[in-house]
Amino acid sequence: MTTTPGTGLGAMIRTWRDRLPPSAAALPVSRNRRTAGLRREELADLAGLSVDYVVRLEQGRATTPSVQVVASLARALQLSASERDHLYRLAGLTPPADGTVSDHIPPGVHRVLSRLGDVAVAVFAADWQLVWWNRSWAALLGDPSSSEPRLRNFARDRFPLDAGPARLARWPVTELDAGTTDLAVVADLRRATGRFPHDARLAGLIRELTAGNRRFAQLWATGAVAAHREDEKTIDHPSVGPIEVNCDVLGDGDTELKIVIMTAAPGSAAETKLRLAAATGPVSLDRAGRSGF
Numbered sequence: 001m002t003t004t005p006g007t008g009l010g011a012m013i014r015t016w017r018d019r020l021p022p023s024a025a026a027l028p029v030s031r032n033r034r035t036a037g038l039r040r041e042e043l044a045d046l047a048g049l050s051v052d053y054v055v056r057l058e059q060g061r062a063t064t065p066s067v068q069v070v071a072s073l074a075r076a077l078q079l080s081a082s083e084r085d086h087l088y089r090l091a092g093l094t095p096p097a098d099g100t101v102s103d104h105i106p107p108g109v110h111r112v113l114s115r116l117g118d119v120a121v122a123v124f125a126a127d128w129q130l131v132w133w134n135r136s137w138a139a140l141l142g143d144p145s146s147s148e149p150r151l152r153n154f155a156r157d158r159f160p161l162d163a164g165p166a167r168l169a170r171w172p173v174t175e176l177d178a179g180t181t182d183l184a185v186v187a188d189l190r191r192a193t194g195r196f197p198h199d200a201r202l203a204g205l206i207r208e209l210t211a212g213n214r215r216f217a218q219l220w221a222t223g224a225v226a227a228h229r230e231d232e233k234t235i236d237h238p239s240v241g242p243i244e245v246n247c248d249v250l251g252d253g254d255t256e257l258k259i260v261i262m263t264a265a266p267g268s269a270a271e272t273k274l275r276l277a278a279a280t281g282p283v284s285l286d287r288a289g290r291s292g293f
Contacts, residue, residue, distance in 0.1 A: 009090040010058040016077040017043050017058075024078060026114040026134065046076035048145065065091050068149065071103050075132060078110040101192070101199045102255045103131045109252050109259070118278045119261060126192040126256035127202040128154040128185065130168060138282040140235060140243070140262060140274070142170025155205060158185050161212035172236040186219040187226035194225070195256055227251070228258075240277050244270045 018037035022029050025038065025046055040058070044051040049069065056062035065073070070091050074084040084104055085095035096102060103125050105113075113121060113134070120140045122133035130144060130152040138144070144152050147167035157166045159182075175181045189206065196202055209216040231247040243264065250259040264270035 008060065009063060009087075010060045012087065012090060013054075013073065013077070014058050016079065016083070020077060024110065024114055025076075043073075043076055047072040049073075063091075067093055075103070075105050078105070078107045080107060099196060099198055101126045101129075101196050101202050102257070103129065104255065105132055105257065106252065106255070109257065113259075116261070118275070119263060120274070120278070121259065121261045124154060124258040124260060126196060126258070127189065127199070127205055128258070129201070130154070131257075135281065136278040137262070139278050139280060140237070140245075141168065141173070143282040144168050144170075153205065155185055155189060155209060155216075158182065159209050159213040159216035161208065169235070171238055174234050174236075176232050181228075181231055182215065183219055183222070183224060184226060184228040184231075186216060186222075187224035188228040190220070190223070191225050191227060192256060233262075237273070237277050239280050240273045243273045243277065244268075245274065 017040070018035070020038050021036060022033075022038060022042060025042070027038075027042060038046075040054050041051045043049075044054045047054075047069075049072065053062060053069075057065065067088075070088055070093060074087055077083075079087060081104065088095040096104070105123055109123070113123070113132075116134075118136050120134070120136040122137045123131050125131055133144065144167055151167050154168060157168050160166075189202075192202055193206065206220070210220055211217075227249075229249050233245055233247050235243045235245060237243050245262045245264050248261050248263070250261065251257065252259065262274075264274045
């Protein structure tokens with residue numbers, strides 16, 4: 001079987017990499033840059049892959065990437081839904097079906113995210129699975145990249161199944177009304193089950209939390225249905241001290257992605273601390289505690 005030149009998996013990854021300017025991915029652009037698109041190391045960093053693996057994919061020496069790898073590449077390359085599905089098929093995988101929770105971030109959402117500057121922002125799927133975050137988010141709450149991807153879930157952190165450390169917020173985070181936040185997250189998950197009734201990942205998450213966390217099971221039994229949209233929190237940052245922030249959750253429409261943005265009151269001491277934390281960058285984990293954002 002022959003493949004039309006320039007249409008294989010590696011060729012398409014190169015084509016999509018070459019067309020994406022670094023500015024679209026919120027990357028700095030130097031004057032002496034020789035390529036208009038992303039470098040291989042930039043794509044590797046954005047997708048959470050090794051540079052060597054990206055090279056092997058593009059050269060055709062790696063031809064069977066996993067679902068997780070393909071999903072990460074689609075997000076990093078800012079592919080449209082049709083392009084994402086084409087990437088899945090080139091990798092010999094079945095594209096995500098309609099009616100399932102999507103981890104894909106549409107190009108338009110990527111454009112908005114790239115224009116938020118130093119604002120701390122992350123993107124979650126409908127089941128509160130973390131799919132993307134920026135440097136300011138990692139600086140404010142701790143870098144979640146060291147955690148197993150499956151465990152990067154806000155509901156899992158909010159309603160833990162064990163006594164291990166939180167995976168998303170690495171320092172203590174408190175709310176004005178933790179009980180209200182708990183109920184909002186559970187009610188939001190129930191709303192997601194109506195939108196994605198046959199999604200296996202969402203159903204599995206609900207089963208695990210209902211069986212393993214008494215607080216979640218109690219709130220789930222109330223039958224509340226709502227969306228989690230806003231909160232006020234205090235982040236006990238290890239470098240700059242407590243930071244009072246507003247947490248706003250925006251939705252993108254049909255995919256039910258949640259864009260979570262952390263800001264502080266303009267001109268406040270908290271805003272100064274927020275900027276200092278962003279300038280400091282991600283810090284090492286020197287203390288752990290059960291927390292949530």
